[in-house]
Amino acid sequence: MSPKCAKCLGGTNVKDKDSVLRCSRCDIVVHVKCISTSDSLLDALKNCSGLKWFSDSCVKLPFNLDSLSKSVDASRQDILDKIDSNKNEMITRLEKLDEVNTQVRSEIVSLKMLITSNENKLVDIDRTDTSIRHDIKSLKQEMSTTFASIVSKEVKKNTEIINNEVRTVQKVLTEVNEMKNRESNLMVFRLVESDNDRTDVMKILQHLVEDISEKDVLRTTRLADKFAGVGLCDDLTKEQRQEYKTFVEKAKSMQSDDKENFFYTVSEDQLEDGR
Structure with missing residues (x-):
């Protein structure tokens, strides 16, 4: 209770x-x-x-002074111990607070440096942006004044190129058509004229092709003692004949320079390949 x-x-x-x-x-x-x-x-x-x-x-x-003194001393010591304990704790906290304060100051300095750096970068960016805007403006002005002239020149140039290519194609087509028209022809050289030229040509052709008939006669080639010295070649265009003459002259030159008695002639393959 x-x-x-x-x-x-x-x-x-x-x-x-x-x-x-x-x-x-x-x-x-x-x-x-x-x-x-x-x-x-x-x-x-x-x-x-x-x-x-x-x-x-x-x-x-009345008090027992000894007992009271001991009690007072114990109380005093207890108070002092608590004061010391609180003092040490406060010192520790203050030291930690100083460390935190130092760290905060360092971070503030770093932050200020970063802000300053970013401000400088922003200034540089502004300058660069102004410069780019000026360059773009100048480029637009140049393009507006030169675009028409550039287009005109390019159109004229391309037109000339196209015309040249058209002329080249037309020339090639003309030559191909001429070659196509001549590809079935044969030309006979150094054949002695007579009233029987067709018969002589047929004999030459029949000597070369066994199953040839009158309707197949197109005019070409050589052989047989009777027709010695008679030469045959394809019906060539003007350009092909000029090229053929060039190859013949080259063959003659090689023949004259040869020291091993090789025989040089121009084949149809060389004439077709251009070599």
């Missing part, structure tokens, strides 16, 4: 240190509200285990 308050005789809860005080000498209990004491003294009594509280009746009784 909880003791009653010595002042108001009301019930108490001795476990509630904030609402009751117990005398360290006679063990009576009183409500904190029933006595007149300062808040600072109550805090000291609550936080310092060596600090004792005595009721008014006990304070009036």
